[in-house]
Structures are given as structure tokens and as C-alpha cells.
Amino acid sequence: MQLSQQFIEQTTRYIGEGIALLNSEDELIFENVTAKEENLYHRYQNYTNQFKNKKYNTQTEFNLMLSDPNPLPIKINNFYFSDQYLGKALYTTNINRNMVKDFRPANIHNNGFQGIIGNDPRLLKAISIANQIAPTNSTVLIRGESGTGKEKFAEAVHQQSLRKDGPFIAINCAAIPETLLESELFGYEGGSFTGASSQGKPGKFELADKGTIFLDEIGDMSTSLQAKLLRVLQDKRIERVGGTKTIPVDVRIVSATNRNLEELIQKGQFRKDLFYRINVIPIYIPELRTRTNDIELLVNYFLKKYSILNRKNFRSFSYEALELLKFYSWQGNVRELENVIEYCLTISNQEEIAIEDLPIQIKQSIRSTKQSSEENVIVSKKPNKNELKELLNKYEASTDGKKMLAQHLNISLATLYRWIAKYNL
Amino acid sequence: MNYHLKLRGDYELKLMDKSWIEPLYWGSIFLGSGGGGNSEFLTFLLNEQFSKKPTLPLLDLDEIKNESEYATVGLMGSLIEETFPTGFEGINILERAKSSIKSNIDGLFTLEAAGVNILYPILVASLVDLPLIDGDAMGRAFPELHMTTFYFNKHHLIPFVISDSQGHYYDLNEKDIFMLELTARRIVSQQGGYGSFAGALTKGANLKRILIPRTISFAAELGKTFISPGSYSELIENLMMVSKNSLYGTAVELFIGIIERIENIENIDWETITIKGTNTSENSTFKILIKNENLIAYRNNKVAAMVPDLISIVNLETLKPVTNTELQEGMKVSVIGLPAPIALKKEKALEFIGPTAFGYKSRYESLEELYFSYYY
Incomplete structure (x- = not known):
């Protein structure tokens, strides 16, 4: 144990980048010399305190830009064992290069919809509805395929609401086993089940008090939990697992699903009364493959983002490669596109990213495009x-x-x- | 040169008519980034022309044919009121340029979607009955021909014909755009200060790779926000919305204040504007370095924006964009930054249009980099 500890300390000294390891409670368990020098852990804590409403453990990997005293781009890796979140590693990226400067623009703030890119009329309509209803307290149901950016919408609604200074708490109902989901949502009293903390723990609803709770993949929630959620919606009070008293909560509920809830209602897998409660304002986000005119805009947006984060010169796709991206079917929607851009910028060193640099699944789509264009000749x-x-x-x-x-x-x-x-x- | 395309239906941004003139005028000033010239006289000519021929097709790059030839027309130099171009000189120089190839020209494009060079090609296109392509080779205003995507893509601009303000024609054949620029500039400055040009005959397949797409319709969309802007905050919201969904990127308010000084830097061709902050920026100072266009901006001596990103000024009294010739000390202004399209930010482009190309000794820092948390 001592040996591996010393080995890790020595090895990470030579990397030249800051590395810190945090447990599931965000407590520091290890940092290397560079991380100490850069005050990486404290700067990360300051950042997360500043943006309490954001979740930093829902994706396995993402990038952040820490500010104060000077901007510092970092990469975060979250670790899981099965469904259990274990902790995360923070890495600085290219610390020795010039630091990115990040002044706040004069009077303009990111209104939350800044990162939702596209001219598709259906997307613009969704944004317009979200903007209109944001200041109200109505429950919102965001529907759209996986990767279309439902959480971004939910966050934007929160940012534009009167609750924007309160917390935004997101929970993925499909990612947590049913037995744990109830205590995650409503919290538990001390000693209420084996392994529970003796002090008890507040649930997401309590944490979201005066703010917004985002229930992602609500269609995957069990019917028994749906009944409990319905009660919370009606009474605006929660009861911790193992507890006896009810706690008032002032929370706006934004939910999302990619499942056909009407069909689930028919099959008896989703409560009709809950559906009417959460579906006061439905917002539909169109799939990326049906808004091909937006692809080039998104490609540009992400090309710039990852060129900056990877500290590389700005690059673009060749005409042919871009054409291919426009006609690819994007089953994984905007998330897949973003990943593809990051991948291409990492593996290609050319100023113009060519077809050869695209991921295999996109290159393979050339053949099917060719086939379909041959079919088209007939018509x-x-x-x-x-x-x-x-x-x-x-x-x-x-x-x-x-x-x-x-x-x-x-x-x-x-x-x-x-x-x-x-x-x- | 016959081109009749009767479009119908939902082509709000596909068929230009009179309603496009005012939006394009304001858009041309904003994209001029302080320069690009004032195209007011062209709005009158265009109004007249659209009364005779009400519409002009605007072709998306995806719609142009790979094998067809397309040509550019434009103006260079400083315009003098007595000898304003009428558009008819464009017909002749286009014919001259065309004589070097066997096929017809199927459409026109502009090299510079800003200032006078948005409206002038529309006028000529309408006169010669050719559609205009929705795209350009600068994405903004720049002073020289080699500051185009043609040059970055190693593509020449010949045949290139100039007509000076006296009506003389010059056929230029320099394949190197830098040399072409020198020759053209010499002719224009010797012959009255301005000239019209036509040329750069290019196949559709190449144009698709060279031009920055949809910059003309973007200029119109941008310009629309200035027509009935409502309040300043509504104007900013609309500018952000329009620019966000473009190949440029979201516009960003860089500073608000009152112009304190406009100065020439002696011996070199630079001007500076100093703006004193008001309201929340009361203790701050903003400075813009100008060489034809607004090139570099500083807030409290720190870089706030750099060419090729656009730095445009809006008069807060009128809520309209202004060129640098309209600036006056005491004017209340807002400085808006607009990210340049990615084609202008790549290394091979920055060599010719980045800060170092204008003699500034520091590397380019993009708006997206300077204001990362605003953009991402």
C-alpha cells in the first residue's frame, strides 16, 4: 500500500499537469504537486459552490473552465461501479501553455439558451415556449430522443425563471436502482436502513427547495414511486424514508423522457394522473437528423469549443467531410455530434479535417449514401x-x-x- | 446572359426584393466593422432598379452547379460623390471578363459581404439578370484583395478587369493575388481614387469550397434588428439571437460609454478611439485601434477583441451601427463584438488577416477564448 502510494506520488510529479482525486462526497483524497501549486481542488470547490445548481457527476467525462485568479481549463472523469458513483478525478489540461483569459462581458449574461444552437422552426418554437413559461411555476415535460439536449433545456428554463438564484438539481431516474431512487429523491432519516448514515440525509427535493428539480427519464420510474411523486406534487410536502414528519418543499418540477408516455399509460406502466400533473407544459425537442440545416451550425460551434479547450489552432472540416456529417443519421443526436467533433480534433492534426479522420461509423455511412443515391437515379x-x-x-x-x-x-x-x-x- | 428563375412560395431569404435594401444597408455597416464604406447612395440606385425588376434570386451555395462559371463584381477605393458608380460600368467589365472564357456566367458573387460591396453586386446582378450567390470571401470588410478566402485557398482571381472613375478599362492577369492587389491599387489611386472590378471567374465546385456560406442573408437578418430596434436591450437580445444561429457566433456587448478622443497615431497609419465608460463601467476605459477597420480593442489596457473578429460600434442615440467616419467625440456608443466565421480564424487565414498581419506583435485571441464562459 505504502509502495503504491509513494509510486503514484512520484509518477504524477513527472506529468507536468495537475491531478486530483475526489471521493463521492467531493472530498480530496489525493493531489499531485502541480495540483497543489495550482490550488486545483479549492478552485474546483469555489467553482462548484458558485454554480451549485449544476451537477458534475452525471457524465463520465467533461470539460470545465475554472476561473479566479486566472482561467484554467480542466477535464473531469467520473468513476462508477455498476450504478454507484465512486468519485472523480480532476486534470488540468496544458497548464504550461498561455492561460485562457475569461473576462465577463460587460452587461450580458448567458441566458441559458446560448448553447442551444439551431434555426429549425420546431427547435425555435421549443425555445420560445420554454422562454415564455420559464418565469411561471408550471411543471414542464421535455420530450425528445436521447442526446437532443433535454437537460440543457431544463437548465435554461431554470436560468430564465424567478428561481434562478435557487438550486437546479438534476437526477436521472433511469440511472439509479429503484430501491435507492426513493431515498435519493426524498432523503432518509438516520438509521432507517442498513448502510444508511446515522445522521440521515436530505433528498434531492429538499436540496432543490426554492429552486428547480429536473427528473430525467421519468418514464423509467416505477409505478409505486410514481404514486409517491404524485403525492409530493399535490401536497408540496415530502416525507423522508423512515421518517414520520412531513417537510414542506417549494420546488418547480421539470421532467424529461424519451419514452412514449401515452403508450406506457395504455400498458398501465405510467400513471395517467401523474402524466397530467407533469405534462402541463410539454416541450418537444426535434431529433438532429430531421434538422439537417442545423448540423453545420453545431459543427462550427463545437469546433470552436474544442479547439479552445484542447489549446489547438482553429480547424474546420473539408467540404466533403462536412457534406458527410450533414447526411449522417445522428442517432445519438447533438451529444453524438459533439463527441465526433471532439474525437476528430483529437486525432487529426491537419488544418482541414478530412473524411479519413472521421469515426468509422460515419465513414461507413458513405456506402449506404451511395447506394441510396443510386436508387434515387431511378426516380x-x-x-x-x-x-x-x-x-x-x-x-x-x-x-x-x-x-x-x-x-x-x-x-x-x-x-x-x-x-x-x-x-x- | 439569360437567367430567368421564377421562384415561388417560402423563400423569405431566397428571393431579394425592395424589402431587403434597408436590412442589407444596416447589416453592411455592422459587418463593415467600422470600414467598408457607406453604401447609402447604392440604396437609392437599388430602389430604382427593384422598381423596374422587382426580384433577384439569391442562391445558396448548395444550389449552384459544379460545372457552371460564376464571377465577382465589386468596388474598390474611396468613392467621390461626383463620380458615383451607376452599376452600368459593371455590365461592361463583366462582359470583358467573360470574353476570356467560352461558357456563360451563371451567377455573381461578392468578395466582401460588407459596406458597399454587399449592395453593388446586387445592383449589377439585377442589371445583367443573373442571380447572386449567398456567400462571400471575407465574411466582413477588409481593405485588400489578398485578405480573401481565395488567397487562403491558393486560388487566383483572374481574369480581373478594372474600370476607373474615368471609364478606362484595365485587364489584369496577375495570378498572385498579392501582386494583383498592388497593381489594382496603383491603378485605382492614380485614376481618381476608386474603381469597379469584375472577374474571378470560378467554377461552382470550387466556389463551394472557397466562399463562406450565407453571409448575404446573414447581413440582412442582422440588419433587420436595427430597423425597429425598440429599446437597446431588445436590440442586443435580437442581435444575440440572430448571430447565435449563424456561422459567425453570438454577438457580445464589449463596452458602453462616451467617445472621449479620436486620434491619429503620428507617422503610422493607425487611429485610436478612446471611450470612457458609463453606468457600471464608469471607472473603465476602452480603446480601439483602427486601420481602415476596427482591428484591436482593449478594456483597461487588456485585450478585449482582435481582428478577424468584428468590432462594431452602435450609436446609442439612434440605435444604428456606424462607420468610423461618422464617429464624433461625445457620442454615446456601445461596442459590440461578433466572432468571425471559423474560415477566417484558421492559421493560414490569420497569417493574412490576424493581428500580426496588421503589424500587431501578439498572437490572436478569439472572442470565444476571451469570453469562454459566455459562449460555452
């Missing part, structure tokens, strides 16, 4: 007036619809417009 015979009219109805009259139709016919949008004009449609 690219010029349709007659009625056929074109029918196709226009099928693909809708919007620009996006026309773009999709042009793609389907394997012609340019300009040609499609020419045909439309010719047929006087």
Missing part, C-alpha cells in the same frame, strides 16, 4: 405535373420539404424550383 426521371404535385404534397411545401424532395429526386433545389415554375404549381 430522377422528370416527373409529370401530377406526379410532381403529389410529391410536393408528400414532402410539404416548406424549404426543408423541397430540399428533401430535391434530394429524393437527385436534382438540385434550383432545378426543382424550375420544374415547379414550369408546371405553374
